[in-house]
Amino acid sequence: MIVEVLVVLAFLIGGSALAAVYGVRGWAVPAVGFALGVAVHVGLVGALTVASLPSPPWLGVMLTLLGPLAWWGWRWHQGDDVPVAPIPTLGVLAATVGLVLAARAANLVNFTPDSFRYLTTAGLLNGGRLDDASPFLLESRVLAVPAMHAPAGLSGELYLRSVTPLLALSGVLVLVWLVTVGLRTFDGPPSPTLIAVAAAALLVTTNRFVFHAFYINGHGPLATWLLILGGASWLAVRRADEVGGPQLTLLQATVLPAIVLARPDGGVLAGLVLLPLLTADGVPARLRWVGLGVLGLTMTAWQGFLVSFYRSAGGDVPFSVTALLLVGIGAVLGALSVRRLGTAWLPRRSLGLTELVLWGAAGVAIAFDPQVLLDSARATVQNTGWEGGWGVSLLMLAGLAVAVLMATDVPGRAVLRFPLTAFVPLAILLAYLRGNAYRVGPGDSLNRMLIHLVPMLILFLVASFPSERWTWRRSDASSAVAMPSQGES
Amino acid sequence: MIATESRAYGRGVLLGALLLATVANAADFPRIDREIGSVYAAVNRYPTAELTELTDGHTSVVRERFRLYAELRHWARGADIEVPTDARLRREELAGLADLGEIMSRDGGPRLSQDDLSTIEAHTVATGEDRNSGPYTLAVVPDGVERIIALQIGDRLYLVDARLLERAGT
Numbered sequence: 001m002i003v004e005v006l007v008v009l010a011f012l013i014g015g016s017a018l019a020a021v022y023g024v025r026g027w028a029v030p031a032v033g034f035a036l037g038v039a040v041h042v043g044l045v046g047a048l049t050v051a052s053l054p055s056p057p058w059l060g061v062m063l064t065l066l067g068p069l070a071w072w073g074w075r076w077h078q079g080d081d082v083p084v085a086p087i088p089t090l091g092v093l094a095a096t097v098g099l100v101l102a103a104r105a106a107n108l109v110n111f112t113p114d115s116f117r118y119l120t121t122a123g124l125l126n127g128g129r130l131d132d133a134s135p136f137l138l139e140s141r142v143l144a145v146p147a148m149h150a151p152a153g154l155s156g157e158l159y160l161r162s163v164t165p166l167l168a169l170s171g172v173l174v175l176v177w178l179v180t181v182g183l184r185t186f187d188g189p190p191s192p193t194l195i196a197v198a199a200a201a202l203l204v205t206t207n208r209f210v211f212h213a214f215y216i217n218g219h220g221p222l223a224t225w226l227l228i229l230g231g232a233s234w235l236a237v238r239r240a241d242e243v244g245g246p247q248l249t250l251l252q253a254t255v256l257p258a259i260v261l262a263r264p265d266g267g268v269l270a271g272l273v274l275l276p277l278l279t280a281d282g283v284p285a286r287l288r289w290v291g292l293g294v295l296g297l298t299m300t301a302w303q304g305f306l307v308s309f310y311r312s313a314g315g316d317v318p319f320s321v322t323a324l325l326l327v328g329i330g331a332v333l334g335a336l337s338v339r340r341l342g343t344a345w346l347p348r349r350s351l352g353l354t355e356l357v358l359w360g361a362a363g364v365a366i367a368f369d370p371q372v373l374l375d376s377a378r379a380t381v382q383n384t385g386w387e388g389g390w391g392v393s394l395l396m397l398a399g400l401a402v403a404v405l406m407a408t409d410v411p412g413r414a415v416l417r418f419p420l421t422a423f424v425p426l427a428i429l430l431a432y433l434r435g436n437a438y439r440v441g442p443g444d445s446l447n448r449m450l451i452h453l454v455p456m457l458i459l460f461l462v463a464s465f466p467s468e469r470w471t472w473r474r475s476d477a478s479s480a481v482a483m484p485s486q487g488e489s
Numbered sequence: 490m491i492a493t494e495s496r497a498y499g500r501g502v503l504l505g506a507l508l509l510a511t512v513a514n515a516a517d518f519p520r521i522d523r524e525i526g527s528v529y530a531a532v533n534r535y536p537t538a539e540l541t542e543l544t545d546g547h548t549s550v551v552r553e554r555f556r557l558y559a560e561l562r563h564w565a566r567g568a569d570i571e572v573p574t575d576a577r578l579r580r581e582e583l584a585g586l587a588d589l590g591e592i593m594s595r596d597g598g599p600r601l602s603q604d605d606l607s608t609i610e611a612h613t614v615a616t617g618e619d620r621n622s623g624p625y626t627l628a629v630v631p632d633g634v635e636r637i638i639a640l641q642i643g644d645r646l647y648l649v650d651a652r653l654l655e656r657a658g659t
Contacts, residue, residue: 107535111547112528116555116586123585132584132592153588158540189497190504198507205514207521210531389525391517396510400503407499442529461507470499 001104003155008100008162009093010065011037017072018254020082023246024177030092031173035224036251038148038167039258040064045147046261046298049130050305057126057151096166103162108214112443114141115216119158121146126153135310139321142302144262145218164220168213171224175455176200178231179462181246182238186466199462203455206393211442212451219451222262222269225255227455229291230273230416234463236283237412249284252291260298265430267299267324269452271331272422276415278343279350288343293335299328320433351418358425365432373428375437380447382440388447397457404460408467416460420453539563540586553620560615560627561587561648565634572639573598576646577621589637598640599654601647608653622646628653 012030015037019029022036041064048055075082118141124130125146130138148167149159179196186192203209212220232248240246252274260267274291277283303325310317347353366373384394401420427446431438438446522530528548535543540559544551561570561583569591572578583589601609608628615627629637629650636651 107538108532109535109538110528110530110533111543111551113548113550113554116544116551120582120585123588124581127584127588129584133581134579137581157538159538161538188500190500195504198504198511201511202507202514205511205518207514207518207531210518211529214532386521386524389521389529389531391521392513393510393517396513400506400510403506404503442525461503464503465500467499468496470495 001101001155003151003157004104004160004162005097005100007061007151007154007160008096008166010061011041011163012093012096013037014040014064014066014068017068018250020084021068021072021075021247022250022254025083027088028173028177028181030096031170031177032228032251034166034170035174035228036254037064037068038163038221039225039255040068042144042147042261043254043257043298045125045150046143046257046302049125049143050301054128055125056128057154060147061151099166099169100162103165107161108165109159109161110211110215112215112217117141118145118216118218119149122149122159123153125150135306135313135315138309139306139318140264142218142261142264142266144221144258145216147261148221149216159216164216165213167224168209168220171220171227171455172200172204174224174227174231175203175459178227178235178459181240182231182235182463183465184240185238188465190465195462195465199458203458206454207391208389208393208451209454211389212448217448218262218266219448222259222266223452223455225259225262226269226273226419226452227459228252228255229259229270230419230456231459233273233277233280233283233287233415234412234459236277236287237280237415239282249287249290252287253294256291256294257298260295260302263452264320264324265449267295267327268426269419269423270295271327272419272426273415273456275354276351276418278338278346279348280412280415282412285342289335289338292331292338296328296331296333296335299324300332301328303328351414351422355418355422355425358422358429362425362428362432365429369432372431372437375439376428376431376446379438379440379444383438383442383444383447384450387440387442388444388450389442390447390450393454394450397454397461400461401457404464404467407470407472408464409469410464410467413460413463416456416463420457420460423453553618555582555586556617557619557622557625557627557648558582558587560617561589561637564614564627564629564631565589565637565648565650568634568637569593570637570639570648571595571598573641576639576641577623578639578646579621598638601640601642605654609647609649612650612653619646 012034016030016033018036018040019033024032041060044063045055045060072082117137121133121137121141124133148163152158152160176196179199180192183192183195212223229252232251235246236248256270259270274295277288303321306321307317307325310321384390438444527533541563544556544559566588567590570583570589571593574594574596580592583592609626612628612630613626614629616625618624623644623646625646625648627648630652634650638649638651638654640647640649
């Protein structure tokens with residue numbers, strides 16, 4: 001119990017120190033901070049692993065605590081504005097200890113066979129025996145969830161009961177923070193606070209979100225980190241990073257390694273989230289390339305590590321690993337190009353072209369074997385209804401998304417829209433790449449992957465409130481207000 | 490003026506739709522949990538965090554894939570294990586989930602006499618069916634297990650505390 005309390009506090013304090021340095025303020029510091037702290041821990045364990053250095057759980061936890069604290073202390077010593085309010089801080093720490101104790105007493109946890117595979121890797125990390133892992137275990141379960149739970153081994157336990165639900169809680173609060181900061185210039189009605197509360201309520205009443213909040217798997221953590229990644233892009237187009245606002249580049253750079261290490265598809269999803277920044281108007285130049293560079297470096301390092309792991313085990317390197325390695329290298333080269341040349345040379349309709357390419361690739365795959373698509377479509381239709389445990393949630397969210405897309409115009413909304421719509425052909429492609437159709441049931445991989453984008457989908461919905469056009473006919477909008485040009489929407 | 494009314498109306502409709510969706514979600518929540526089965530219900534509460542009990546109370550897939558390693562973790566955590574080269578135990582689960590010590594491969598292994606089998610039977614703490622290894626028997630003297638000998642006899646895998654074999658004179 002003591003170990004779990006100390007580990008969670010280390011994630012919270014270290015992450016909150018980072019959040020404060022990044023310009024997050026007020027109640028949001030611990031809320032955003034916890035997600036950042038876990039992400040930093042994952043990134044550190046990943047870096048130590050890839051560098052073939054020992055990564056005992058205590059080392060990652062200590063570095064997660066002390067590194068950001070040292071940075072915060074240095075900034076404080078320099079006289080920078082990194083405030084800490086003693087009484088609220090003590091209150092948050094006490095509340096967190098209470099939540100950890102409650103989570104341990106309740107032991108609310110969701111397991112599937114995959115969960116035990118994650119915990120196998122956690123045990124290997126804890127024992128410093130990652131060499132005993134099969135390459136496939138590392139490729140399929142990656143490192144984030146094992147790194148989160150490995151510290152449980154310090155007290156002889158198998159997993160930390162509170163870290164997954166606390167990360168989900170952090171995700172809900174991140175959504176509230178993003179909405180209140182992103183809509184701070186929106187007069188309403190409704191007020192940004194009411195919109196934020198409505199968004200959070202919609203998320204926490206979604207049955208599958210609650211399932212993933214207690215599920216030992218990478219889906220829930222990935223959803224939270226992707227929300228921070230996409231939300232930071234949205235704040236950038238909303239100009240929320242101007243004087244006194246959060247430092248969005250650092251926020252994105254912090255969560256990207258954790259996203260890559262959360263799931264095998266994490267890097268590709270992160271790429272979808274980052275791409276719209278390349279053509280979005282008015283975002284800082286470094287925001288366009290730093291995230292892409294961190295994504296590329298992390299993917300290259302991890303997939304390169306897997307290549308060497310497969311080779312040392314005497315096996316062939318799977319196509320999926322090689323392909324993701326090439327994507328990582330491509331992202332690094334892309335980031336270097338954007339840094340050197342800017343983005344003026346990119347086609348104005350890059351996002352549309354990217355979606356076209358994805359649909360084209362999916363079309364080719366479908367032409368070769370239409371049965372995979374037919375079976376997948378049949379299963380997914382059933383899953384998004386009753387069989388997958390979504391109830392009416394997904395249908396309502398999808399219906400609302402189509403409605404706001406058609407009836408509203410919001411400048412720069414493509415940063416949230418693109419990952420959602422591009423995910424559709426990507427999901428089809430993934431079915432072909434894995435060689436099997438999706439299947440009916442809550443455990444189907446696509447059915448579980450859908451949660452990755454649900455928080456961002458809700459953010460996309462509420463990001464439409466400032467729209468000046470609220471009519472199905474686009475021509476009506478022009479008489480209401482002149483919209484600034486913001487690229488693709 | 491018309492545009493302003495349209496905006497207020499549209500925003501009101503969107504907020505109403507979000508609230509309606511929230512109410513529908515909440516109303517639907519218990520039904521989903523009832524119908525989806527315990528593994529995928531939104532909230533599952535376990536009385537313990539012990540791996541043996543977690544796997545025991547789970548699906549047959551989990552029991553067949555992980556129960557053997559859970560038993561090893563429970564009875565012989567930290568012990569070394571000798572594994573015949575033809576055994577189909579998963580090394581990563583032995584090291585990661587069962588948290589055993591050194592994993593040593595060997596060809597062949599000791600033959601079991603009738604006395605050995607009687608001793609093993611008397612000290613059996615777990616039996617089951619593993620998806621990879623087939624039927625298995627785990628026999629230990631509780632506390633202080635330092636070495637487990639894995640023996641494939643017929644289609645059954647015996648995982649035996651080395652002290653039992655020494656006691657039987659094998």
